[in-house]
Amino acid sequence: MNTVAKIISFIFHPLLVPTYLMVLLGFYFPMALYPISPDSFKLLFTPFLFFTFFLPALNILFFRITGTISSIKMESRRERILPFLLIFILYALISYLIYYRLRVSLDDGLMKFLLITDGLVLASFVITLFYKVSVHSLGMTGLLGILLPLAKVSEDGLLFIPLLICIIITGMVMSARLQLGAHTPREVLVGAVAGFSVSFLSMIILF
Numbered sequence: 001m002n003t004v005a006k007i008i009s010f011i012f013h014p015l016l017v018p019t020y021l022m023v024l025l026g027f028y029f030p031m032a033l034y035p036i037s038p039d040s041f042k043l044l045f046t047p048f049l050f051f052t053f054f055l056p057a058l059n060i061l062f063f064r065i066t067g068t069i070s071s072i073k074m075e076s077r078r079e080r081i082l083p084f085l086l087i088f089i090l091y092a093l094i095s096y097l098i099y100y101r102l103r104v105s106l107d108d109g110l111m112k113f114l115l116i117t118d119g120l121v122l123a124s125f126v127i128t129l130f131y132k133v134s135v136h137s138l139g140m141t142g143l144l145g146i147l148l149p150l151a152k153v154s155e156d157g158l159l160f161i162p163l164l165i166c167i168i169i170t171g172m173v174m175s176a177r178l179q180l181g182a183h184t185p186r187e188v189l190v191g192a193v194a195g196f197s198v199s200f201l202s203m204i205i206l207f
Contacts, residue, residue: 005176012173014124014139015053015087018117021143022048025113028158029150032109036102044098051094052117056087073182077132084125091121116146116202123198127190134183137191140170145199149207 012020025032026041033041060083063069069079095114098104104111120142127133147166151159174192177183183191 001179005179008172008176009136009180009182012136012140012169013053014135015056017139017143018052018091019045019049021113021117021146024147024162025150028162029154032113032150034109035104036110048094051090051097056083056090059083059086059090075182077128080128080132081125084121084128088118088121088125091118112206113146115206116142116199119198119202120195123194127194131190132183132187133194134174134177134188134191136177137170137174137183137188138195140166140173140195141192142195142199144170145196145201146203148200149203 022033022041022045026038026045030038030041036044060069060072060074063083064072068082070076071079074080074083095111095118098114099106099111106112106115120138124133124135124138144163144166147159147163151157151163170192174188177188178185
């Protein structure tokens with residue numbers, strides 16, 4: 001069971017959730033990423049994945065090598081503070097670069113989703129200053145908080161199946177974190193409430 005839980009935790013690592021969101025919207029609801037066209041999205045995918053996953057992952061590895069953190073799992077709340085701050089800076093940077101280089105307006109869908117993603121990362125950092133929270137749980141419920149209102153406005157129920165699958169995966173991820181003993185039920189619950197609240201309220205405010 002632990003092996004399965006580890007695989008689930010890796011595949012749905014919080015740093016990969018933004019990429020999953022962009023891919024999902026690119027395939028099922030491309031108009032939400034306006035003004036990015038499908039062809040432009042393909043060009044944007046690689047740098048986006050680099051900034052939101054590979055670069056933060058490399059920095060965490062660097063912190064481990066230098067002894068700043070004792071494990072890449074960052075089991076201690078205090079060890080998470082600096083890496084989480086750096087991750088937020090990187091996410092804010094890619095948002096700024098897309099805004100500045102691609103001349104994307106703050107009223108455009110793509111920019112709004114980037115801001116919501118930044119908000120989730122910022123929430124992870126702020127909460128970690130006071131409490132160890134399950135970021136896996138926060139990330140997946142954050143995705144749910146985005147997909148739920150989108151599913152209601154999408155034509156022909158295009159996002160219904162992706163939403164249903166996301167709900168199932170979210171339950172699997174939360175169960176995996178508990179199975180591995182990485183978090184207490186309360187830490188998983190706090191992450192779930194925080195992630196869903198931030199993304200859902202942001203969707204209501206921005207859209």
